[in-house]
């Protein structure tokens with residue numbers, strides 16, 4: 675919430691104040707605190723000032739203008755994961771450990787299965803036995819097979835086998851989990867590059883999507899993660915998790931402003947149905963409060 679008012683508080687009788695430099699400065703400060711980042715905060719504030727500077731405004735009008743501005747920035751990036759007639763469509767899922775990759779893959783698999791799609795999951799983080807086990811649990815919940823390889827084996831080799839198997843079985847979608855060890859960036863880069871290379875040997879258009887999963891609670895850190903992963907992989911879209919807590923995901927406005935990458939879905943809890951489409955209006959209202 676950018677403005678510290680509880681629900682039900684009537685703002686209609688509130689005194690209107692002249693929108694001056696000082697007010698704009700406080701607004702900018704609020705936006706920065708809400709993780710919009712300096713550049714985006716400055717731009718949003720300037721847009722709010724346009725046509726209003728020097729005029730009297732109430733907090734309510736300001737909130738409405740701000741919500742409208744946020745929704746305007748977010749509307750072009752609110753796009754569900756595109757489904758292609760291509761079979762199998764290969765979705766590579768990347769992100770740092772703990773961001774919610776495994777959980778998101780499970781939720782997506784469940785949604786696609788419910789929509790009548792045949793889904794296969796590949797547990798590409800072969801170095802973390804716990805991650806593979808987690809994914810198996812999610813596969814069971816979603817009713818989707820999870821292909822695994824022995825601990826420590828080459829993820830690219832698993833990706834190769836998984837694509838061959840998904841194709842042989844006539845699957846619509848293959849979702850590939852990947853490692854998220856950013857502390858060893860060079861290794862990760864080579865590992866992801868090799869997965870992509872191997873996939874392309876079977877289907878030169880693969881992977882068809884590369885989803886970057888981001889944790890809302892990391893705030894501005896998400897900007898750095900997008901920058902890093904865009905260098906490592908051809909990120910085609912984002913999923914932001916953990917928007918059910920106190921984090922309002924203000925950083926998404928900065929990301930939309932800076933990169934314009936589609937936001938395919940948001941995580942709103944730990945259960946299988948807790949994945950929602952990204953709705954710019956709802957998001958803006960929740961952010962502004």
Ligand code: GDP
Pocket residue numbers: 769770771772773774775776777778805808854915916917918919940941942943944948
């Ligand atoms: P990974 O290491 O990237 O595969 O991350 P996980 O999928 O294992 O998720 C890490 C933790 O975040 C787990 O405890 C999940 O239950 C939790 N988590 C993932 N998505 C969400 C979400 O949308 N909301 C909440 N509250 N927790 C989530």
